[in-house]
Amino acid sequence: MNTIKANTLNEMQKLLTKKGTKLFLLASVLIPVLTKILVNNLFLTDWMALPAENINMTLLDLFVTILIPLFIFIAATDLFTREGERGTLLQVRPISRMELFGSKVIAISILSLFILLLEWTAVVVSSTVFDKAFEITAIPSSIGAFVVSWFPILVLTAFAVMLALFVHSSVLAVSGMIVLYLIMLFIPYVLPGSLFFLPTAYLDWYMQWFGNVSIRWMIQTVTYLCSSFALFFTVGYYMFNRKEA
Amino acid sequence: MNKKLLAVIGISGTLMLGSVYSISANTSGYDLYKDALKKTHTAESATLNFNLNIEDNNKSLLSSQSIFKSDSVNQVNSISTRLANETDVSSMNMYKQDGNWYLMKDGLDTVYKMDTSKNPHHSNTAELKDDVENLIDVMTKNLQQQITVAEKKNGNHLIDLDLTGKEIPLSANALSTLMIKHAVMLQDKSDSKGSDFHIKAKLPELDHDITVKQVKLTAEVNKDNYIKQQTVKVIVTGKEKQDTSHELELTINLDASDYNQTIVTPVGISADKVVEFNHGK
Numbered sequence: 100m101n102t103i104k105a106n107t108l109n110e111m112q113k114l115l116t117k118k119g120t121k122l123f124l125l126a127s128v129l130i131p132v133l134t135k136i137l138v139n140n141l142f143l144t145d146w147m148a149l150p151a152e153n154i155n156m157t158l159l160d161l162f163v164t165i166l167i168p169l170f171i172f173i174a175a176t177d178l179f180t181r182e183g184e185r186g187t188l189l190q191v192r193p194i195s196r197m198e199l200f201g202s203k204v205i206a207i208s209i210l211s212l213f214i215l216l217l218e219w220t221a222v223v224v225s226s227t228v229f230d231k232a233f234e235i236t237a238i239p240s241s242i243g244a245f246v247v248s249w250f251p252i253l254v255l256t257a258f259a260v261m262l263a264l265f266v267h268s269s270v271l272a273v274s275g276m277i278v279l280y281l282i283m284l285f286i287p288y289v290l291p292g293s294l295f296f297l298p299t300a301y302l303d304w305y306m307q308w309f310g311n312v313s314i315r316w317m318i319q320t321v322t323y324l325c326s327s328f329a330l331f332f333t334v335g336y337y338m339f340n341r342k343e344a
Numbered sequence: 345m346n347k348k349l350l351a352v353i354g355i356s357g358t359l360m361l362g363s364v365y366s367i368s369a370n371t372s373g374y375d376l377y378k379d380a381l382k383k384t385h386t387a388e389s390a391t392l393n394f395n396l397n398i399e400d401n402n403k404s405l406l407s408s409q410s411i412f413k414s415d416s417v418n419q420v421n422s423i424s425t426r427l428a429n430e431t432d433v434s435s436m437n438m439y440k441q442d443g444n445w446y447l448m449k450d451g452l453d454t455v456y457k458m459d460t461s462k463n464p465h466h467s468n469t470a471e472l473k474d475d476v477e478n479l480i481d482v483m484t485k486n487l488q489q490q491i492t493v494a495e496k497k498n499g500n501h502l503i504d505l506d507l508t509g510k511e512i513p514l515s516a517n518a519l520s521t522l523m524i525k526h527a528v529m530l531q532d533k534s535d536s537k538g539s540d541f542h543i544k545a546k547l548p549e550l551d552h553d554i555t556v557k558q559v560k561l562t563a564e565v566n567k568d569n570y571i572k573q574q575t576v577k578v579i580v581t582g583k584e585k586q587d588t589s590h591e592l593e594l595t596i597n598l599d600a601s602d603y604n605q606t607i608v609t610p611v612g613i614s615a616d617k618v619v620e621f622n623h624g625k
């Protein structure tokens with residue numbers, strides 16, 4: 100267990116030294132603050148009274164559907180494809196393959212949770228500062244929405260890691276993942292039947308937690324998220340395990 | 345080792361497919377309503393009671409009551425409407441027969457004839473409809489969960505969608521606010537012309553803090569999957585330049601009856617009273 104913890108920290112450190120990661124962390128603070136300033140000082144918004152909470156959720160949407168997936172794709176490529184290219188992926192370490200693989204996945208997951216929480220803090224702080232009508236009572240539901248959004252992101256992480264292991268060139272991996280992601284976003288408009296098959300369909304599932312949640316739906320979606328995570332994680336590990344040191 | 349992995353892959357894959365299948369198989373209020381709308385469109389004839397009300401701070405600005413009888417087999421329709429704003433009341437009747445619309449207004453001796461043969465909106469758009477349907481299906485994915493269905497004792501289904509404040513999608517809210525602001529500005533411009541033909545509602549000149557407060561849609565679908573009753577209620581709040589706040593409430597109520605049993609009898613229209621009515625005037 101200690102080796103996993105130690106290596107997770109190690110992998111996180113590797114990611115944190117990358118410029119890209121720093122940029123994402125900066126964006127998760129700057130974007131909410133800038134949006135709030137803009138919304139409250141734009142001439143258009145003078146005559147519109149859009150609920151502040153609504154704007155906060157739109158910010159969450161932006162992160163969950165665009166920025167965090169992008170971060171995941173870059174991080175997964177860095178930790179798997181690029182290290183594979185450089186030959187540093189499977190160095191002789193006192194750690195089993197399973198532990199190595201698991202800690203890399205955990206590192207990406209923790210960082211994406213960290214981005215989410217940082218964004219939430221920025222949203223709430225800038226909302227209290229700039230919005231005239233921000234209610235404290237909205238805080239529990241908003242932190243709930245942000246935390247719940249982490250689960251579909253975990254599935255996407257496992258999916259990205261799996262793809263990163265199939266490809267041997269890091270440029271190809273990142274661009275391939277982005278293109279595939281865009282395809283997954285738009286294919287339901289052409290083939291509506293494919294919608295619930297794709298992990299992208301669940302990224303904004305936090306919306307469905309508002310209002311009356313049906314238990315039936317809850318069981319179905321949680322089953323999907325768990326089983327697809329298990330599937331992508333295992334396939335990814337299988338690929339990882341087959342790699343020659 | 346590999347066998348264990350394969351087992352995990354097999355089990356999780358099966359579970360995933362199973363959950364996808366069961367999620368797709370969910371029959372929601374949305375599907376019920378969509379099917380009912382489609383079925384209702386195929387009805388050969390029906391009688392519709394259509395009521396529209398606009399209220400401003402609980403004071404009626406405009407109300408209209410219409411009875412619409414339609415027979416699509418014989419291509420005969422009749423509409424009789426009573427319109428009232430704060431000061432005036434007017435009634436008019438419209439008939440569609442022999443491929444044309446005729447309009448009669450109370451107190452006027454002429455019959456206006458509208459030529460609908462040049463209407464460009466009649467092209468067949470079945471394919472487009474399917475595409476639009478797909479688009480709407482995917483875009484409203486999250487709203488669909490908010491639709492509730494209750495079954496009544498007589499077998500009818502009550503469908504209900506009630507969105508307030510933050511539940512209304514931001515883009516829809518912003519767009520309707522934009523439209524209201526625009527409508528107010530247009531009203532300002534056209535006020536001077538003053539048409540005597542239609543009764544208009546004098547909408548308050550909303551200036552700022554405009555927002556859609558509530559959207560509520562209820563529908564009753566009967567056992568044959570026809571829409572029996574439907575109400576749409578939209579509440580918009582906003583303030584005038586002088587900070588007077590307004591709560592505008594739009595209610596549309598539709599009662600449908602006599603599906604496939606409505607008989608519309610054509611009326612006699614004497615040809616010498618007919619005046620051609622041009623849209624482009």
